[in-house]
Amino acid sequence: MNFRNFQVPYQIDDRYKTKVAYFSMEFAVHQPLKIYSGGLGFLSGSHLRSAYELRQNLIGIGILWKYGYYDQTRNQDQTLQVTWMEKAYSFLEDTGIKFQILIHDAPVWVKAYYLAPETFNSAPLFLLSTDLPENDYVSQTITHRLYDANVATKIAQFILLGVGGAKLVDELGFSPDRYHLNEAHGVSAAFYLLNKFKSVDMVKQHLVFTTHTPEEAGNEKHDIYLCHKMSYFCGLSIDEIRKLTGIQDDQFNHSLAALRLAHQANGVSQLHGHVSREMWGKYEGLAPIASITNAQNWRYWSDKQLYRFMEAQDEAGFDDRKKHLKKRAFEIVADQTGKLFDPGVLTIVWSRRFAGYKRADFLTQDKARFEKLLSNTRYPVQIIWAGKPYPADYPAISQFNSLVHLSKNYKNVAVLVGYELGLSKRLKQSADIWLNNPRVPREASGTSGMTAAMNGAVNFSTDDGWIPEFIDHGHNGFVVPKADYMNMSVQQQDEYDLNKIYDILENEILPLYYDRYETWRQIIQNGMRDVRFQFDSNRMAHEYYEILYK
Known part of the structure; x- marks a missing residue:
């Protein structure tokens, strides 16, 4: 199969012609593919299944976690033991696509794998991996563990999903009408798109965002200088980022940036939409937050x-x-x-x-x-x-x-x-x-x-x-x-x-x-x-x- 001018490989329903690239840190599509931790993955997995059932023009972009989230086993006294087992998936297809992105000012090789729709009845899903012999050991570990506890690794994972995912979409020649960020993990895609479109308005036109967190403290924040040092902002200076996102303090709030750079956002229940509008109400220049209640397939x-x-x-x-x-x-x-x-x-x-x-x-x-x-x-x-x-x-x-x-x-x-x-x-x-x-x-x-x-x-x-x-x-x-x-x-x-x-x-x-x-x-x-x-x-x-x- 040629992945270079990729099109969704089934007849699209006319109601759903808009091309969408859907970015999520985790997808719970089916038990054998262990690249999820909880609710966020269950939601995106069901979303892909329904996109397939409705014949929507949508592709998923995620990460191929070598050890998954973790394997939950027991110690001798029955208590919880965290174990890390390497996973292998013969049902994933190697797309042959390999490219580099900058992380920490150094090139990191990224490879893309493909989950075909007929495997588990889901929309096409592309998964990124840095676990390649071309990379040094530290770069290989970026895709080892979902939600790695190390801050620098986690930021690298966010860059991989956002920048790597947006670059993959270009490599595929898919050119989506909408880049949909399911949670703010992939917001670095916006900075990649800014370099591509050379226009903030064009970025906003293409970007939509789903927030899942009903309290401000729960939204991920990281040191803006660390993010900058790690190439999170795709070459933009800290002053440019402050101007662009309106974030003046030293903690970069990924959700706030997503709300400022998207043209439309949503909460995941009626109540959550209301709570989100209230919670973010004190900030200016945010995308309107609608409510689309989560559901399961x-x-x-x-x-x-x-x-x-x-x-x-x-x-x-x-x-x-x-x-x-x-x-x-x-x-x-x-x-x-x-x-x-x-x-x-x-x-x-x-x-x-x-x-x-x-x-x-x-x-x-x-x-x-x-x-x-x-x-x-x-x-x-x-x-x-x-x-x-x-x-x-x-x-x-x-x-x-x-x-x-x-x-x-x-x-x-x-x-x-x-x-x-x-x-x-x-x-x-x-x-x-x-x-x-x-x-x-x-x-x-x-x-x-x-x-x-x-x-x-x-x-x-x-x-x-x-x-x-x-x-x-x-x-x-x-x-x-x-x-x-x-x-x-x-x-x-x-x-x-x-x-x-x-x-x-x-x-x-x-x-x-x-x-x-x-x-x-x-x-x-x-x-x-x-x-x-x-x-x-x-x-x-x-x-x-x-x-x-x-």
Whole structure:
């Protein structure tokens, strides 16, 4: 295949003719391609699948991580061990394209690999690697680990995605109408484009930006002098960069630069769009921030059998299928932990990235109520935790490990490792309750509950991210009613949320599941119906063309 005058290799739907290059640090397209860490990758993976289903004129640009994010294994005492295993992918095609970019004022060789659409049913995806014999060892390590903890390596990764990605697009001869930055990691592409177009207006015309971070502190900032020294700004002086981005202090804020250099931006839920407009409101000259709520690919994630039984109104078949899904997932629990879970027992699952604001161990913070919940013989429960902490986030790792130690005291509590696409799907199938309890309003979108609903799990969440657009309490899920969080301390907020979660669990969810299963089944099915179209990524990919790429 000739990659020099690249065109998307299938018939494009006329509604989606605009050419788009979509830049993301991670893509979770399918389990065998381990180049993702969490929600951002799950989103971009679903986006590529929907772009393929809708026949959109879009290509993905990412990085081929030699060791992925990391492999989550266990120490002898079952606690978390971070291991780095080299990955090999025979299904990726060598494009034969090799070029150089400047990093730290020195040329670094970059090679491009290709994931063809028919491999996993996704839009064409190009992945960059510096792990080449032509490079010195330090340059080779740029594409070793996703989100490397070393600051200079991380900046080099940002340059590779932005500058390297934009240069690759030129090498392909693709000439996109829009360069879409999924998060600000690739904003160095703007400086490459400025050298190319010689016009700030032309850069803005081509650039669009999706922000995923609902608080200013969470947006990546790096020393502007270090960025400059590392060739981040493609030869522009610091004074020129200050003039161009309006950033006057010594910390270069990648998101702020992206918002100033794009002509249109979006948040990833209605609430997040609102929070973002408020958060960035004090700055001038920013792109307008619309809302395009995240979604997940229904065709990839949903259990089709469950949907068939539901549509046929075959209730016995539906219940049997859900029980089968639980039983199959519980084999993984047994294999990893030696615990035999019962498919007839209400199962609560908390599974996602471990981060402080997501409050993984929230249920355990009221010891008396936790104990009572786990020892209730009339309404028994089982709880599963899983998720990957960032490998250098020691508080999150210690939270994970303390849950492992806690689980050793209970037959009905399990903590699993290896939380990637495959396990994620199985755990969603195993869940009766998909528990999500971030501190409001810190979750931009939090899409895991969408795919849980597609597999017959009922969402139970604090009212954050996409949840206000979805949950109708007691009809298709359960939600903690919002309090006046702005006037509460963190401790008061945690106390309020935890009490409400236990009240709803004890007084509504457990009695419904055990005493009124017909109603429970109805709630599952309402959730499955409501998530089907509104939160399928085909709707989202269509909205990106309507709102962001226009």
